[in-house]
Amino acid sequence: MNSYDVAVIGSGPGGYVAAIRCAQLGMKTAIIEKYATLGGTCLNVGCIPSKALLDSSHHYEDAVKHFEEHGIEIPGDVKVNLSKMIERKQAVVNQTTGGIDFLMKKNKIDVYHGLGSFKDATHILIKGEKEEEIEAKNTIIATGSKPSNLPFITLDKERIITSTEALKLKEIPKHLIVIGGGVIGLELGQVYGRLGSEVTVVEYMDRIIPTMDGGLSKELNKVFKKAKYNINVSHKVKSVERKGDEVIVKADDKKGNEVEFKGDYCLVSVGRRPYTDGLNAEAAGVKLTDRGQIEVNDHLQTSAKNIYAIGDVVKGAMLAHKAEEEGVFVAETLAGQKPHIDYNLIPGVVYTWPEVASVGKTEEELKDAGVDFKVGQFPMRALGRSRASMDLDGFVKILADKSTDEILGVHMIGARAADMIAEAVVAMEYRASAEDISRMSHAHPTFTEAIKEAALAATEDRALHI
Known part of the structure; x- marks a missing residue:
């Protein structure tokens, strides 16, 4: 059985950065990832691919709407090749995740592919192509998050989709209904809006990007309305039903009147939930909160003193760079340093x-x-x-x-x-x-x-x- 100073479960921005910093500080380090590629949600189906599509769609919109004003004339119609756009996005993802492989080798970090679960506080079972067990003096849980859903919505991942499926559609939606006016919904809504989709946003709160300053919400709302997006705030979705290639969303507006939206795709973007499935945290004495997050103290230490948790799986904003800061914080804490994070x-x-x-x-x-x-x-x-x-x-x-x-x-x-x-x-x-x-x-x-x-x-x- 291989023994380590530190094992990191999860290879997203928090996990892989934590592993690198631990290795830099002289600790024998392992990282465990259940998927075939490293990088977690952010690099595979989140930050990186969505930015690739945002950039590609931005170029297209500029070509259609602004090139002529800049004195650039393109003979014939400008067309979208969606499959090529998705292919480029995937190439960016592959290059980026490949870079993480390089960093693991460079820092002499052992990589295990498989589902990591606790046998006890110092032993981790890894179920992949084969079953392995490793011993770790300390463990950092960095298992991230998954898209949330509303209890009455059945995600078929074909027409009623999450952000993961929205990154690899085979066609441009005629009418994309986005449930949720937060970051992910608005970004992906704009990708397809630029490519020609009619976009309808249905948001429960009284404004889009509701966690940000009200002035920002108001200005972005103005921009979207100018682009002819249909923004519906203070709307409570109560049903989502698919009939063939049509999706019907019913919601109550702020006056309690029922409103119906019909489209060919519905993106459910109502936030993310901490992901601890299969971790067997209780076997290690790690407690979860009633919100499904891993309970940690100010040092990101769990109820098991040799186990820490970072990123989306703990309290705070679900942001890649927040997870990175926490990964470095824990590594330096384990090395006896006194790091600091100002969450504000x-x-x-x-x-x-x-x-x-x-x-x-x-x-x-x-x-x-x-x-x-x-x-x-x-x-x-x-x-x-x-x-x-x-x-x-x-x-x-x-x-x-x-x-x-x-x-x-x-x-x-x-x-x-x-x-x-x-x-x-x-x-x-x-x-x-x-x-x-x-x-x-x-x-x-x-x-x-x-x-x-x-x-x-x-x-x-x-x-x-x-």
Whole structure:
């Protein structure tokens, strides 16, 4: 039987990063993955493939709607080759997961393929092509999450689908109904909306992207409505039925009236649930919460002292980069270091176009907490760079403490917001004031000038270009 200092169950961004950091710190490390490829949901059926399709569909939309204005003329009709698009997406996935294989070899991490389950707190059974058992002084559970469903919906994975199936459709839907106006539903809705699908979004809450700042929700809603997406908020879905190639969704609106939507595909995107199936956690003395998450303390330690858990399977935002931070945190804790994570400074991003990004507190949270704050906001359309690229939608908003000027939250929607949010994270990590950012030189012309202008607006209400 092989023995290890650390075994990691799950090879998503949290798991494989944890394994690499453990190996870097001199620990003999193994990683266990039940699927044939490493990388978990994110690399195989999540972040990476969805971004590949978002980019491909964005190119198509530009060719159809914007090339002529740029002086680019294409003879004949621009056509979508969906199978080629899906093929390119898969090539990106294969290259990325292959990179994880390389990193495991480079760091001398033993890889086991099969379902890992606890025999006890220090022994793990691996059921793959053959059954193996390993011993681990410490274990990190990084088994991630799976798409959630509503109890009355039967997912046939043909017409009533999850995000996994939406990444490999054989045809462009005529009418795609998306249940859930969160990140995944809106991103995949936009992929197919760009390719010609009619898109209807049905959201239970009173706005799309309901966990983000209300201003971002309002602006993105405006963008989608301009693109002729049918956005229905405050709608409670009560049935989803398939009849041949048609899917019928019934919901009650906020007045209690029944509304019916008919399409040829229905994407159920109502969040994700922690995945612990087959883990046999109880055999190791690992407790789960009533929400199905693994119970951990502030050190991400489970009720079994030598077992830790990270990522989507524990409390907090289900984000790949949050899982990575936790993976490094646990590895360094095991090495006797004293790492730290500030969960308030883990950014959230929606990769629609315009992109949406946020870090820190929202206006709603600050109002609920009774914090006295000021707001500085700057529209993207006032930037020379935005006009040059025709990306005029959106804004940057900075929330700062009214008395100290410390930045409490930054919320942005616009081109490249996913990249720009890092500046806000750095500033808040060092507890910068809005004035600090306003006095930094930002290259011209860039989208990031909007951050400086928003900081000026928050500091002395003196943005320069509006």
